[in-house]
Amino acid sequence: MRSVDWPQFQALMLSGTWETVYMVMVAALFTVAIGLPVGVLLFLTRQHGLLANRFISLLLNWIVNIGRALPFIILLIAVIPVTRFIVGTTLGTTAAIVPVTLGAFPFFARIVENALADVDAGPVEAVESMGGNLWHIVSRVLLPEALPALVAGITLTIVMLIGFSAMAGVVGGGGLGDLAIRYGYQRFDHNIMAGTVVMLLLMVLGVQKAGDSAVRFLARWR
Incomplete structure (x- = not known):
């Protein structure tokens, strides 16, 4: 570790971490924005659902299953052509958001479907008996009950x-993955490689702890 250029090491870690945070957070917003309505539709159009529709259900399930x-x-x-069409380039963190989102939203859509399926039917039937429409059922019963x-x-x-x-770094997606490949692997810099691994682990642990705390809070609040 004596041969480490610490100013350069810190600059690379800071830059790579920021790019990863930017990529993940923007992709998370798009993933939720796409996956939530898809998951709701999966639940509503399934057999015996509130909007049972065999064609739409099969189509959405086909898309989600292939994506997963x-x-x-x-x-x-x-999806390189799609990325180039949307962003104008296939390199960098902004370009990497496209495939990252496309890879994640089917997973989240299935989570949404399963979460809604676990909601007790009692409140839904109560809203229906009071003349509530589909929007009332989804926005005031299903989503709030499934929030945790x-x-x-x-x-x-x-x-x-x-x-x-991190995998997006393979195709020049930026972030810690790109840093690990260009500096850690290609230049045989074990310090950079170790640093990227530690930063990724810290990010995962931090997100998991924050998410678990939010779930416990919501469970008590309900």
Whole structure:
């Protein structure tokens, strides 16, 4: 460790960490924005659902199942044209947000569906008996009742996004993954490699602890 250039090491770690945080948080926002309505539709259109529709249910399940089954490293390469069309480039943290989001939202959509399926039918039937419409049922019963499970799902999704962001470094996605590959692996710098591993672990542990605390708070509040 005596040969470490500490100012450069700290600058690289700070830059890589910030890029990873930016990538993960923006991807998390898009993942929730896409995955939440898809998950709600999965629940509503399933058999015996409030909006039972076999065609839409099969279509959404097909999209979600393929998205979950496709290895992320293959998805990274497969959606390069889509990334270039949306962002204008395939390099950098902003470009990496596209495949990271596409890889994560099917996972979160399935979490949303399962969380809503666990909600007790009693409150739903009560709202229906009082003349409540579908919007009332979803916004005032299903989502609030499933909130602790949804927060737990968001926590798991963010942890997964951290892993995806590291893999995005393989194709120049920036962040700690890119730092580990360019400096740690290609230049055989074990200090950089160890530093990126430690930072990723700290991020995962921090997110998991914050998510668990939020779930416990919501469970008590309910």
